[in-house]
Amino acid sequence: MTTQEPLPDPVPLMGCPYKADPYPLYARMREAGPVHRVLFPSGVRAWLVTGYDAAHGALDDERLGKHHDRGNDRWRARASIMPEPQHSRLQVHLLHQDPPAHTRMRRLVTGAFAPRRIERLRPRFRRLADALIDALPEHGPADLVTGFAAPFPFQVLADVIGLPRALAARFDRDWGKVVQPVGPTDPGRPRYEARLHGLQGYIADVVAHKREHGDDDLLGRLVTARDRGELSPEELDSMIFQLLVAGQEPVTNQITTALIALFRNPDQLARLRDEPGLLPRAVEELLRYDSAFELTTWRFFDRDSDLHGTQVPAGDSVIVSLCAANRDPRRFPDPDTLDLGRSPNPHLAFGHGIHFCPGAALARAELRIALETLITRLPGLRPAVADEDLEWIPAVLGRGTHRLPVAYDRRL
Template identity: 40%
Template sequence: MVTEINLASPDFKANPYPTFTELRTTDPVRQTKLTNERRGWLVSRYEDADLVLRDPRFAKDIQHALTPEELKGYYPSQQVTPEERERMIDFSHNMLAYDQPDHTRLRNLVNLTFTPRLIERWRPRIQQIADDLLDKIQDRGEADLIAAYAFPIPMQVIMEMLGIKSEDRDKFHVWSNMIIEASGNPEEFHRHRADMMDFHDYLVQIINEKRADPADDLLSQLISVETAGDKMSEAELISMVSLLLIAGHETTVNLIGNGTLALLTHPDQKALLEADPGLMKGAIEEFLRFHGPLMTATQRWAREDLVLDGTQIKRGDYVMVLLASANHDPGVFGEAETLDIRRHDNRHLAFGKGIHYCLGAPLARLEGQIAIGTLLRRLPALQLSVAAEDLVWRPGALIMGLRTLPVTF
């Protein structure tokens, strides 16, 4: 049996797959203890993960799993002012935390913006951003690809889509890192509450500025919907903008970084892709499966007592789907531990499943294709400048991403 697992540990993320193999084999629905001493479960097999992601018996909103009395004792007491608590609650009114019908109501407000057809219109702009960034580093012969390339591409795109000035990019980098890397660690999240308040106040400020001076952008559209009726509350608007900014770039940063690392540590696959760029779409799907941008899915709670893979789960139990484990399940993927950019029928779960399937998947795929394709074309002899085992992974239970990716070319 595996010992207690620290999913948030950078050291664990350096090679979590042997542990996931043992979980799938010996303890596929593994009991774990949450920070608040309540019971949780780690789901590691593909079939079970697929079910949890789609089954309405697993709620996204904890209020649909616990009674008001049970909720009072769920979270550990923390010293926050009423004003801080109110602002923190504003961040929770988003699609990721809602079940039906509110989930569909909010998703429909932004769904059309992220259709593959409309996202394709961004191809020239994404290509321009990628080329501009490489223009700045091409003559240096070395760079940190996360800071210089993987981060700025999706961040610039989502800010332009929302209509937020690009000079605030560094602020968002700090806030996003803080939120993502504190996932699964309430004490760390609490320690950054002052930064959370700053982020909240900034969002209120830019929303008010857009109200006074609307433009042809997604944020102005969301505001017009909110002011036209009761489809979106003020808290939902704040939470939606926060979600779009953070989710709109975090997945792609890690897709570009992890995908590039996969190629650099598998030179045969890199040579194959360089020789035939037409393999890029399939390669992106394999990067998402092999070392995807998320280790786990977002939160779910059991609405009722149920049995999952022979294990009894009680109403109110927290259920965490290990996406990174499910995507290496040999029962679904032949030679699951092998990177194969020509893999067929790649049914990975990197973007989730069911009604909460990632809204931004078409955008992430397009950005990944352009970013990695341009990188291979423009930076000959691209290679790591440190040993792969010396790379540092970002903390946090949610993401799988590198802090830096130093390369030479």
Template identity: 45%
Template sequence: MSDPLSSPEFLQNPYPFYDELRAAAPVQQVNTGSGSRPSYLVTGYAEAKAAFTEPGLSKSTARFFAGRFSGRNLHPAVAHTMLATDPPEHIRLRRLVTKAFTTGAVTRLRPYIQHTVDRLLDALPTNGEADLVAGLAVPLPVTVICQMLGVPEADRAQVRTWSNDLFAAGQPQRIDTASHAVAGYMADLIEAKRRASDDSLLHDLIAAREEGEQLSEDELVSLAVLLLVAGHETTTNFIGNAILALLQHPELLDRLRADPGQISSMLDELLRYDSPVGIATFRYSTRALTLGETEIPAGSPVLISPGAANRDPSRYPGPDHPDADRDARAHLAFGYGIHRCLGAPLALAEAEIALHAVLTRFPGLRLAVAREDLQWRRTRLMRGLESLPVITQAERTMPLG
């Protein structure tokens, strides 16, 4: 049985595949090409929402994978992050970092985010061709999370390269190599912070460990790696996907250009329309259970697809077209339940500020290539562009005639 989630056609546009799978059954077995048993893929909205809170699905995947992939060499700090834990461990670890991503904390970061956006856009041509992934969507969230963690500016490009390699679908050696590189780097940075303290989030985590917050050294490194990677990957995809969606739907673009104040209320619909996370991280069933009408045996891998669920027509009529008036606040792009992305407030703030600046600074913005020529990242987990070539016109060109 072939893997429907690794074909070039799927990576370029997964939504027809999701529609076909969902129409057959919102929860069904698919071959993921991992060499193990097939996984259960959840593509229906109601079923995905239920799966996110199903107590019979575990994220403690270390037990599941023990001994299964003896040929792999993934660093434990990457393999066993907070994302791969269940309560009570998950609650304990999450509590240590939640305060850095509250609405209030993000509000205090907004001036720095705005300054970073302005600086990045200043480097782009006023009227010419630019890549908004390389020029904005990547460096903005990387700069912000690195600033929060205290990663030196000179190291940030390398950090981004390692992070990108961690999502290289079908390239296990590249993934494993990157996992050791980024974990080793963060371990060294932690030692540097111990010798010279600062006001970074990383220093706060070090202090928490040393004040008896039950955070082991391995957990400290793992949390640092997770915050570094998760702190920008989703947002990078979100910004690129959102700009593309607007460029492909001129009526929405015109509406936001006329009233940029509507951008914040449009963010949830843009997240729903083209979710930056196509398929959420791995879960497995600890007991036999039923999702929708599908029985899942104990010990089965389960993959939840926010990308598919957010296009479920039973929840969102006309899902393949972004609607500025749709109430999409219940989208699953950030997950749901106890594992919902804790960095969601930061991602929303970064995307709002970035979109506002791009649309107001470049009112004549348009794609520089045909939509079908755009290249997407080769990973089934993330849904994001490799590049977004645009023409950055500072004045809007009026149609002739």
């Protein structure tokens, strides 16, 4: 029996091997303890929570706040947060708010994503998915990111929030990269700032359109709430920003991670083809097995505090690894095995507590429809590149691939 070398302090969370498969490192971290100091590519040092029970507790810990004002100077110096004035204008959305502001703002969006409403919209979502399949090459190959996984969630989101067709056609997916901020001296900074300005201008056009037309949809109701004084201008812009960016890119990535997991486990893919009734459980297992939300966003203590036996200074960033929690053998038997029939499956892919993803019902519906449509209409669906040639997105918090080249026998 060999003894592994002790983990470095801090543990670096970066590099292509880590992004391609972070799970061996997460297993070592879980075994060594629930909380570890980690280092991100930006130079930020943070405290990472890895085990299921510790993660569940941290997500529910009222001492941990989300507002960036809680961060200390050490965090702020390296965090590469958005420059001003964009940070103040776009970063006061739900993910960075604490009660009571969080409670007030979340109340305005939950109705649009309610499970009953999403269920009523399923036939429309299916038509959108089928139309995208119709546009793919008859015999392949095809890139499923550009051909399906990217446009499908965006088209669904546009329907759900009331984004007009003309404005939806103008949305540049490249704007979503503003959630991967770069430092002031980075050579990519000018392009990053150009993305910010482009997205800001687009949001202003959305607000102007909704104010002019008075539409009774989510975007229209948010603009009305701003005009009634229930939201500040910054809160309105930030909420639209969050809907447009966080509302579709993670689903794109989750479709790709789910397909890659099935390609790597052909027995489970065959099982899903043979047992379509397994789809609801399969989606939950695919969410657990490799979540697009790998890590949560920052949390902060407002005073020096104990976190599962580790002393964390006030204002240091605390991050929860949802992926590490979802592979904890103390909660999930044989966690590194993809078992589409797994039950129960209390994964944390959508978080937990007051910041539980308000769009979880929509994401689940999208994943079910996407997988069912792809598997039934593209018989023989399989990867068209070697596994090691997949290019994983170097995002800090999420998992996904830039492209997913596939082959299939024919298009039905």
